[in-house]
Amino acid sequence: MKLNGNKPAAEREGAVLFSSYTRGYGIRKALEIGRENVLLELRESKLKGRGGAGFPTATKWMLVAASKSEEKFIVCNADEGEPGTFKDRVLLLEYPELVFDGIVVAGFTLGAKQGIIYLRGEYEYMLKALEDYLEQMRLDNLLGDNILGNPDFSFDITIRLGSGAYVCGEETALIESLEGNRGEARNRPPYPVNTGYMGRPTVVNNVETLASVPHIVVKGGEWFKKFGTDKSTGSKLFSVSGDCERPGVYELLWGTKIKDLLEIVGAKNTKAVQVGGASGICVPKSQFDRSLAYEDAATGGSIMIFNESRNMLKVLRNFMEFFVEESCGQCTPCRIGNVKLLEGIEKLEKGTYTFSQLNKLKELGKTMQVASKCGLGQSSPNAFLSILENFKEEIFNKNGYGGRNGK
Amino acid sequence: MLVLEKNSLTEEVESLVDQYGTERSALLPILQAVQRKHKYISDFVQQEIARLLDIHPVEVYSVVSFYSFLHSEPQGRNIVRLCQTIACDMSGKEAVARAVERELGITFGQTTRDKRITLEYANCLGMCDQGPAMIVNDKVYTHLTPEKAINILNEIK
Ligand code: SF4
Ligand code: FES
Numbered sequence: 001m002k003l004n005g006n007k008p009a010a011e012r013e014g015a016v017l018f019s020s021y022t023r024g025y026g027i028r029k030a031l032e033i034g035r036e037n038v039l040l041e042l043r044e045s046k047l048k049g050r051g052g053a054g055f056p057t058a059t060k061w062m063l064v065a066a067s068k069s070e071e072k073f074i075v076c077n078a079d080e081g082e083p084g085t086f087k088d089r090v091l092l093l094e095y096p097e098l099v100f101d102g103i104v105v106a107g108f109t110l111g112a113k114q115g116i117i118y119l120r121g122e123y124e125y126m127l128k129a130l131e132d133y134l135e136q137m138r139l140d141n142l143l144g145d146n147i148l149g150n151p152d153f154s155f156d157i158t159i160r161l162g163s164g165a166y167v168c169g170e171e172t173a174l175i176e177s178l179e180g181n182r183g184e185a186r187n188r189p190p191y192p193v194n195t196g197y198m199g200r201p202t203v204v205n206n207v208e209t210l211a212s213v214p215h216i217v218v219k220g221g222e223w224f225k226k227f228g229t230d231k232s233t234g235s236k237l238f239s240v241s242g243d244c245e246r247p248g249v250y251e252l253l254w255g256t257k258i259k260d261l262l263e264i265v266g267a268k269n270t271k272a273v274q275v276g277g278a279s280g281i282c283v284p285k286s287q288f289d290r291s292l293a294y295e296d297a298a299t300g301g302s303i304m305i306f307n308e309s310r311n312m313l314k315v316l317r318n319f320m321e322f323f324v325e326e327s328c329g330q331c332t333p334c335r336i337g338n339v340k341l342l343e344g345i346e347k348l349e350k351g352t353y354t355f356s357q358l359n360k361l362k363e364l365g366k367t368m369q370v371a372s373k374c375g376l377g378q379s380s381p382n383a384f385l386s387i388l389e390n391f392k393e394e395i396f397n398k399n400g401y402g403g404r405n406g407k
Numbered sequence: 408m409l410v411l412e413k414n415s416l417t418e419e420v421e422s423l424v425d426q427y428g429t430e431r432s433a434l435l436p437i438l439q440a441v442q443r444k445h446k447y448i449s450d451f452v453q454q455e456i457a458r459l460l461d462i463h464p465v466e467v468y469s470v471v472s473f474y475s476f477l478h479s480e481p482q483g484r485n486i487v488r489l490c491q492t493i494a495c496d497m498s499g500k501e502a503v504a505r506a507v508e509r510e511l512g513i514t515f516g517q518t519t520r521d522k523r524i525t526l527e528y529a530n531c532l533g534m535c536d537q538g539p540a541m542i543v544n545d546k547v548y549t550h551l552t553p554e555k556a557i558n559i560l561n562e563i564k
Contacts, residue, residue, distance in 0.1 A: 083492040083531040121476050122532045124545040161439055163474035166530060180434035182473040198432070239535065241494040247536035278493070304494060304535075318493045322530055328473075 012094070014251025016227055016235040017211060023097035024142050026214025030105045031150050033217075038109045039065060042213070044221025046233040050208035051077065051169075052276065052300030053375070057209055063193040064110045067201040072112040075197060075204045076103055077174060079120045081166040082277035083322060084302035087237040088207040090249045092119075092126060095211060096133045100157065102210030104142065105217055106203060107155040115157040116197070118174050121164045130159055166326040170374045171204040173328070184330045185374035208237055208301070228254035232293040240265045242274075242305035252292070259288040261303065269307045272391070277302035278319040279379035282312070284390040312391045316383055317345045323380040334377025337368040341384050348395060362388070413451065419444075420455040429460055434470060438477055446482040446525075453479070475529075483518040483525035485563050488542045489556075491528040494535035499552070503539050506553030507560065524560065 012018050030038050043058035064072055076099065080088040091099055103115040119126070134157055137143040145154045160178060162168050168177045172186035175197050196202025212234060216224045225233045232254035238261065241247045245266030252261065262270055273283045275292065276299040283290060283297060290297045306315060320342040329335045344361040347353040365381030372378045388395065423440050427433035437456055441448050448471055457464040471477045489495075489504055508514050511524060518525040534540035537549035541556065548559055 080533065081531060084494055084535050085531075086533040086535055089533045120533070121474075122529065122542065125542075125547055160436065163435065163439060164476035164529070165474050177435065178432060180431040180470070182470055241535035241538070242497060249536075274493075306497075310497070315493060318491075318496055322492060326530065 012090075012249075012251075014235055015253065016215060016224065016251065017091075017095070017098065017208070017237060018251045019215070021098060021214060021218070024101065024140070024148075026101040026217045027104050027108070027142055028148060029217045030108050031148060031153065035065065035109050035111075038105065038217055041216055041221040045212075045216045045224040046221075047209065047212055047216060047224065048232070048294060049206055050212070050236070050300065051206035052082075052298070054294045054298060057205065057213075060193060060203055060205075061106070061110060064112075064201045064203050067194070069201050071198070071200045072110055073197045073200055073202040074103055074106045074110065074112050074115040075171075075174070075178070075192075075202055076115065076117045076207060076210055077169065077171065077204055078117050078123070078207050079162050079169040079174060080207070080300075081120060081122075081169050081326075082279065082300055082302050083319075084239060084241050084274065084277045084304045085300060086239045086241075087249050087301050089123065089126075091207050091211050091237070092123070092130065096130065098211035098214055099207055100133065100137060101142075102205075102213035103157055104147070104155055105213050106205065106210065108147075108153050110203060112203075113155055115155065116178065117157060117159045118168070118178060119159055119161055120168075121162045124161055127159065127161070134159070165328070166322075167328045167374070167376050170376065173374065174204065175202065182328070184328050185376075187373070206300075229291075229293050229295070231295045236292065236299075236301060238292070238299075238301050238303050240303045240305070242303075243267060243270065243307035243310070244305050254293045255291045257289060257291050258283060258297065261292065262288065262305065265305070267305045267307070269309075270305055271308050271310065272306045272312065272315075274302070274304040274306070274315075274383070275299045276382075277304070278322050279376070279382055281382050282315075282386040282390060311394075312387050313345065313348060313395055316387045317342070317349070319383045320345055320380075323376070327376060327380075331371075331373040331377065333368045333371040334373070334380065337364055337372075337377065338380055340364055341381065345384075358388070408451065416449075416452055417455055420452060420459060424456075424459045431460065431462065434460060434462075434467070435474075438467075438471060442477055446484065446486060447478040447480055449481075450479070481518075481522075483522050485523060485544055486525045486527065487560065488527045488529035488532075489515075490530070490532045490534070490538065490540045492531040492535075494531075495538035495540055498538040500539040502553050503541075503551050503556045507556055510557050510560065524563070 047057045048054040078088050143156050147153045165183045167173045168183040170185050173183040177183035192202045228234050235251050235253050238250045275297045323338040327334045365385050368381045423437045427436045453467045454464050457467045471479050515526050532540045534549050539551040540549045
């Protein structure tokens with residue numbers, strides 16, 4: 001069943017995630033082979049978290065599986081807020097069977113009774129369709145009591161909505177938000193696998209990670225590993241936007257070169273590619289040979305393309321404004337740092353900067369990367385540092401002071 | 408506020424608490440339900456929620472003020488959010504924004520006099536392949552042009 005199966009097929013071909021799958025198969029297979037074997041297949045597959053951090057999924061699951069706690073939770077992080085990312089939208093609307101079967105398999109394997117989807121507030125319009133889908137799963141005994149007749153497996157899924165805070169995509173902030181608090185990142189340790197939602201062991205997985213699970217269970221870890229590279233197994237969904245003919249969601253194998261991706265999506269006169277959204281890195285033309293993989297240009301999937309006509313300083317300003325707004329304000333390096341970086345960009349635009357000021361800002365960026373409490377502040381200087389480094393010519397020379405080239 | 412109005416708000420909060428429970432984790436769903444209906448969460452409602460969940464009103468306020476979709480001040484009947492992030496910016500959000508402002512006679516962050524529309528910016532709506540994008544209440548519109556956006560706004564009551 002597709003909730004919104006009207007997308008051009010050309011964009012939805014792929015070897016792994018978008019290969020054929022029948023609803024419920026993953027759950028059936030998991031019940032058949034048992035918990036231990038699910039974990040073994042998962043380990044064999046070398047699946048890593050698709051949110052961007054790339055933590056081995058099997059390791060996370062094993063930590064929770066090993067815990068003796070009465071209560072455990074599976075949380076599906078559907079709070080994708082990285083500018084330029086929309087793969088969850090496609091997965092949830094067009095491939096709900098993958099996402100939900102993945103959550104149920106996780107529930108079975110880890111001994112949890114409840115799964116929670118934390119859906120970003122911006123996706124509220126999907127709620128009804130997703131609730132209906134869950135209801136159908138209950139009718140088909142894929143959710144609820146004694147799933148598929150299994151006397152000791154009962155599990156259900158609830159959907160919770162976010163309310164417009166980018167930082168809630170960070171897993172501990174997400175848990176705070178679920179518990180009814182401000183979405184502020186927690187100090188770690190303890191990690192959610194030990195003390196997560198309601199103080200219970202909790203696995204927090206990205207939508208795409210969970211969507212990979214049913215395929216791995218059905219076809220095996222060995223099969224999954226055949227795709228991609230040694231360190232980055234399987235495939236990856238890329239959300240492509242910006243200057244190209246065919247924006248959209250693509251499934252490509254890990255290890256695909258940036259220049260090949262550009263070819264596929266019909267990008268012309270590209271001067272830069274932002275890999276990983278606002279918090280990612282900006283790759284200049286000279287490096288389009290780089291591959292998209294954990295071991296090279298790692299990414300949660302956002303690819304933004306800029307052609308020759310774009311002013312990179314303007315791009316950078318948009319990113320920094322985003323971070324100034326979205327910083328939760330809890331820790332100083334991020335709260336103050338982002339504002340300072342934005343001020344620096346304004347100086348560059350006006351041409352009132354000095355190089356020693358800029359060097360101080362670069363230092364500040366590096367300090368933020370190590371001293372911020374959560375991923376937001378740790379990665380927000382990435383764009384600043386990489387754009388300043390890679391587009392020196394444009395920013396300092398060609399456009400005169402501050403890159404005002406009339407665009 | 409009239410006593411009658413207060414009573415009905417109290418009843419409303421009570422029924423939400425019945426539905427979602429008195430655990431702290433029920434706070435966000437309750438606030439979202441109030442926001443959806445009234446477009447903002449008044450001081451009185453915040454106090455009532457605090458009372459029924461047995462937490463301090465300041466705690467409730469701190470949650471309301473944290474999330475960008477929750478408001479403690481009255482808003483328009485319809486909330487319009489235009490995406491301002493990069494992909495939409497590159498595909499022409501600026502022209503849409505200026506046209507909408509001119510048409511409604513307000514700037515972003517403001518509400519029309521007749522309380523029909525509150526205009527806000529949003530950060531990435533997950534429609535970057537189809538920008539510029541905008542959400543009206545919870546409905547998404549994509550591939551906006553200034554004209555298309557104005558037509559959409561003129562439709563809403
Ligand atoms: S890094 Fe930024 S978003 Fe993260 S906790 Fe610190 S202030 Fe909040
Ligand atoms: S940048 Fe506007 S929807 Fe993503």
